[in-house]
Amino acid sequence: MLNYRDFALRKLASIAPRYLPFADVATEDVPLSRLLRLSLFQITVGMALVLLMGILNRVMIVELNVSAALVAGMIALPLLFAPLRALIGFKSDTHVSALGWRRVPYIWKGTMYQFGGFAVMPFALLMLSGYAEAADAPRWIGVSSAALSFLLVGAGLHMVQTVGLALATDLVKEEDQPKVVGLMYVMLLVGMVVSALIYGALLSNYTPGRLIQVIQGTAVVTVALNLFAMWKQEARDRDVARQMELAPKTRFQDAWRNLAARPGMVRLLAVIGLGTFGFGMADVLLEPYGGQVLGLSVGQTTKLTALLAGGTLIGFGIASRTLTRGGIPVRLAIFGALIALPGFASIILSSLIDTAIPFLLGTFAAGLGAGLFGHATLTATIRNAPNNQIGLSLGAWGAVQATCAGVGIALAGIVRDIVVVMPAFAGLPASTPYNMVFIIEMAFLAMAILVAIPLLLRGTRLKAVNARSKPMEAP
Amino acid sequence: MSDDPEKVWPTGLNLKEAEEVHSYLIDGTRVFGLIALLAHILVAFTTPWLG
Numbered sequence: 001m002l003n004y005r006d007f008a009l010r011k012l013a014s015i016a017p018r019y020l021p022f023a024d025v026a027t028e029d030v031p032l033s034r035l036l037r038l039s040l041f042q043i044t045v046g047m048a049l050v051l052l053m054g055i056l057n058r059v060m061i062v063e064l065n066v067s068a069a070l071v072a073g074m075i076a077l078p079l080l081f082a083p084l085r086a087l088i089g090f091k092s093d094t095h096v097s098a099l100g101w102r103r104v105p106y107i108w109k110g111t112m113y114q115f116g117g118f119a120v121m122p123f124a125l126l127m128l129s130g131y132a133e134a135a136d137a138p139r140w141i142g143v144s145s146a147a148l149s150f151l152l153v154g155a156g157l158h159m160v161q162t163v164g165l166a167l168a169t170d171l172v173k174e175e176d177q178p179k180v181v182g183l184m185y186v187m188l189l190v191g192m193v194v195s196a197l198i199y200g201a202l203l204s205n206y207t208p209g210r211l212i213q214v215i216q217g218t219a220v221v222t223v224a225l226n227l228f229a230m231w232k233q234e235a236r237d238r239d240v241a242r243q244m245e246l247a248p249k250t251r252f253q254d255a256w257r258n259l260a261a262r263p264g265m266v267r268l269l270a271v272i273g274l275g276t277f278g279f280g281m282a283d284v285l286l287e288p289y290g291g292q293v294l295g296l297s298v299g300q301t302t303k304l305t306a307l308l309a310g311g312t313l314i315g316f317g318i319a320s321r322t323l324t325r326g327g328i329p330v331r332l333a334i335f336g337a338l339i340a341l342p343g344f345a346s347i348i349l350s351s352l353i354d355t356a357i358p359f360l361l362g363t364f365a366a367g368l369g370a371g372l373f374g375h376a377t378l379t380a381t382i383r384n385a386p387n388n389q390i391g392l393s394l395g396a397w398g399a400v401q402a403t404c405a406g407v408g409i410a411l412a413g414i415v416r417d418i419v420v421v422m423p424a425f426a427g428l429p430a431s432t433p434y435n436m437v438f439i440i441e442m443a444f445l446a447m448a449i450l451v452a453i454p455l456l457l458r459g460t461r462l463k464a465v466n467a468r469s470k471p472m473e474a475p
Numbered sequence: 476m477s478d479d480p481e482k483v484w485p486t487g488l489n490l491k492e493a494e495e496v497h498s499y500l501i502d503g504t505r506v507f508g509l510i511a512l513l514a515h516i517l518v519a520f521t522t523p524w525l526g
Contacts, residue, residue, distance in 0.1 A: 098491035105499070112503060116510040123517035134521040145517055236492070 030171045035180060038171070039187040040229040041107065041164040044222040046191025048114060048157045051218060052078055052150065053409065055199045056125070063206045064129035074146055076410065078154020082402035085162045089395025090252050092163045093388060100240035102391075103167035104230050110159030111226040117152030118219030122212040124149045131208055160226065162398045166391040167233060169382050175324065181378050182320035185371075186313065193309055255392055264455050265384055268330075269396060271452045272377045273404045275337055278444035279370040280408025281437055282344070283308070285415070286363055293351050293431040294359060307360060308367040315371020319379070329380035330455045333373050337445045337452075340369030344438045344445075351431035369445075377401075412437060 057075055060066040092106045127134045127142035134142065168180050202214050260266055290296040290304050319332055343365025350359035378397060385393030415437050488496065519525070 098489075098495045108499065108503075112506050116506060119510050120514050120517065123514055123521060126521050127517055132521050133523055137520045141517075141520065145513065148513075241492075 034233070035168065035171070035183060037231075038164070038168055038229050038233055039183050040225045041160050042184050042187035043191035043195075044111075044114065044225050045157050045161045045164075046188045047195040047218055047222065048118075048153055050192050050196045050199065051215070052153060054196060055203065059203065059206065059211065060125065060129075063211075064125060064131075066125075066128055070128075070143070072410070074150050076406075077147060077150045078157070079403065079406040079410075081151065081154045081158050082406065083399045084155075085158050085398040085402065086256070086392060086395035087252060088159050089162050089166060089391035089393070089398070090255055090389075091391075092166060093255075093391040094247070094250060096244045096247075098241050100237035100244065101234050102244075103163045103170065104234045106163040107160055107167070107226065107230045110156045110163065111223055112156070113152045114156030114160065114226075115219045115223045117149045117154075117156060118215050118222065120145060121149035121153070122215040125211065126208055158398065158402065162395050163391065164229070165378075165394045165398075167230075169385075169390050169394065171233070174383075177382050178320050178323035178375070178379050181375055181382065182316045185316050185375055185378070189309060189312060189316075193305075255389060259386070259389055259392055259396065262384060262386070264458065265393075265396075267451060267455055268377070268380055268384060269400050271330075271333065271448050271455070272381070272397060273400045274444050274448035274451060275333070275373050275377065276401050277404040277408045278337075278441040278448065279340065279366070279373065280405035281412040281441050282366050282370075284409050284412040285434060285437055286347075286366075289347070289351075289431075289434045290356075290359065293429075293434060294354075294356050296356065304360075304363055307363050311364040311367025311369075312371035312374075315368045315373075316375050317371075318368075319372050319375035323376065323379050328456070328459055329376040329383065330452055330459055332376035333380065334449050334452050334456060336369040336372030336374075336376060337449050338369075339372065340366050340445055341442055343369060344442045348435045348438050351429075351435060 052075060057071050060071045060074070061068055088106065092102055095102045095105065097105065124142065124145035126132075127137065128146045130142075165184060168184060169177060172180050199214065203210065286304055286308060287301040290301045291298070296304070315336065319336075322332060323329060343362040345362070346358040346365070347362035350356060350362065381393055381397040382390070415433055418433065486493065
């Protein structure tokens with residue numbers, strides 16, 4: 001009798017670890033398949049971004065008849081959470097866990113928030129629009145529950161992205177980091193493009209039931225992909241757990257001051273903010289610009305987005321190759337902004353001479369520049385991060401990047417809406433307001449370049465100093 | 476690992492580790508429970524199914 005029990009337990013013990021979410025050991029080399037699996041979390045982030053920023057605002061305004069001001073407020077809510085990314089990253093750096101886990105608990109929590117937000121969101125939106133019996137219910141219930149669901153999704157996606165990127169950085173060696181950054185960016189882009197197409201197809205025949213299915217389907221896919229992504233990624237390590245317990249408690253302010261004191265860190269964040277703001281405004285405006293100013297059809301403007309995304313993809317590819325071979329990230333970022341400047345200029349030009357070719361070239365250049373700039377600045381942030389503060393650094397990057405991109409997109413949307421409301425604009429051609437925005441973008445990119453140049457100079461000077469000092473040390 | 480006195484058979488986790496894994500389960504149940512409750516209340520407002 002006892003032998004059976006012993007046998008069963010022994011069998012259980014031998015198979016159990018396979019079904020637990022730990023990596024067996026922290027291996028030196030992480031295979032590409034594992035990194036690909038980890039990068040799936042970026043697809044869920046892309047899905048959530050597209051749904052929040054692109055799909056739901058149209059559904060709320062067109063199909064649900066919610067007022068535009070309320071919609072704008074709801075969409076801005078996730079942005080409020082973006083600056084807190086730095087805090088999330090810091091908390092994951094200093095997390096104390098008996099399992100030796102730092103990142104996985106936060107990815108899991110973020111996933112739960114995303115799921116929760118999506119699970120409640122369709123009903124909250126139907127309440128908001130006064131669907132069926134909801135018209136009799138008090139108004140604050142719909143508003144507050146919709147706000148809660150947007151906040152939950154926003155909080156979740158910021159958490160998942162910050163900590164997920166930190167985990168990816170933890171996993172690979174320093175010389176492979178550019179590849180990982182490229183992979184993460186590509187997956188985000190793929191997630192956004194593919195989910196935009198799928199959402200568009202699914203919601204073309206809108207019914208309330210379809211809305212519920214689509215959003216809750218997103219919730220399920222999010223949990224499934226994120227679970228699959230983080231499964232067995234972080235090793236269970238008792239030594240790390242012991243170190244975590246013994247580590248002195250640091251406060252966020254001290255850690256932040258420490259990070260900001262690193263040479264070039266604040267300047268790099270400023271470059272990221274300015275550049276991202278400049279690039280972010282273009283995304284929303286290119287399609288209506290092509291339609292209204294150049295008279296392109298809907299199918300043609302959709303191809304525009306593909307052109308922009310294709311340029312961005314090529315930019316990621318070039319940046320990955322160059323940086324893996326020892327290129328300087330800041331120089332590449334400046335290069336990206338420099339490519340985009342004539343791109344935007346030729347977009348403006350196309351409205352003056354009324355042909356589409358310079359517009360297409362400009363769109364491609366803007367995409368290429370955005371890809372180079374985004375990849376290079378993220379790689380620079382990771383390279384500049386102290387070893388024990390990778391989460392905080394990536395949090396700071398995300399806070400600046402998400403806030404500026406969001407504000408840029410929102411501002412561009414406002415400009416576009418102003419254009420739609422008053423098409424005459426005192427007798428000026430329809431292209432004038434667009435061109436003004438493109439000029440503002442160029443100004444921001446130029447500022448980003450100017451701020452980045454001292455970084456580049458200091459970087460090369462440091463390198464020169466190192467090169468000079470090395471031969472003396474070597475013998 | 477095998478001579479750890481706090482080892483919990485058969486998973487190979489010690490007590491603290493097992494408790495932490497369990498805490499994730501508990502937290503998840505709480506959050507999902509609250510979300511489900513909220514979703515049911517909202518559905519009840521839009522399409523009442525009781526009375």
